[in-house]
Amino acid sequence: MLRTSFVRTARTLPTRYTRVALAVQRPAISAAVRWNSNQAPASGKSPKTPEELAKKAAYEKHNDLQRDWDAKVLSYEELLPKTQSPTPSTWLIDVREPDETAQGMIPSAVNIPLSVLANSLALPATTFKEQFGFEKPKRSQEVVFYCRSGKRSTTASDVAKRNGYTNILNYTGSWLDWTEKQSSKPSA
Template sequence: MPDYPPTIPALHVTEPSLAVQSSGGMPMMVEDDNKDVPWDVEEEITYEQVKKWSEDTESGVILIDVREAPDFEIGHIPHSKNLPLSIFEQALSKDQVDFVRTYGFPKPGSEEKIVLYCRSGRRSTIAADLASGAGFSRVRNYKGSWLEYEAKSGAQAGAAKSA
């Protein structure tokens, strides 16, 4: 085992959920909060993952529905926010104060974990490209979107209201 400076204890990696990150040139071990999520690779987001995040408001994952407000109001994934594709690019350019005032929730940071969805995956694919182009590096698209979520969860229209 390598000799580490006294301020950084040597760690044995016994869990695959631990990741190595660099801090000021020194490697350090950190636990990945969402170890089942491939945020840095292009793997598909699953219904099971989305269901878990919709039930855990402390997961650190922001669910954003890019459908228009009337569709969102009929039914949506619990705890998701609404930011329609028609104003998505404009919204991302707003500062934090204007964003909150206009959309009613804090603007996600460029490093926050964001999952976008719509009705079928088409609009959320476009929104994911727009977000990536605007510098958001941890944006994923739930391609199954509302149709899959509603079918698998048994949610009825209007029954998936967020708190």
């Protein structure tokens, strides 16, 4: 009996100490694994095929677009003068669907639904004019996007940037903000 208990104790002692030692070292091991997992692969292999190079270039372009996002956000007070005295160099584009524009539009705005915006901005100027009935905005002209609540106009700003437009403004208050401010404005 004494012999059996001695053997059992001898078997469990190293296991207990091993568990304690591992428990003490576990945070250090976890930190090392996390640190190493954030490092670049050590293989040093660079993409060689044209497909891999194209994927890498597209990925880098996407990251550059995200890094240098610079669409200025307009407030109601900044947009109001643009609607009261529109200029040919500024475009106010409503990206809501045509059935939504039946509620009304901001004065001097034109409608290009978000669902067709990307394809429309890629059209030649003559085809664009035939399809929409007005001139296509030039890539350097000021373009202001709005929608119902500001989400689609943000997407439209991104689409315009990807199509080469450089002077992009986003009225994030959009139609809801416009109607609220117009209804609370004292009538003259």
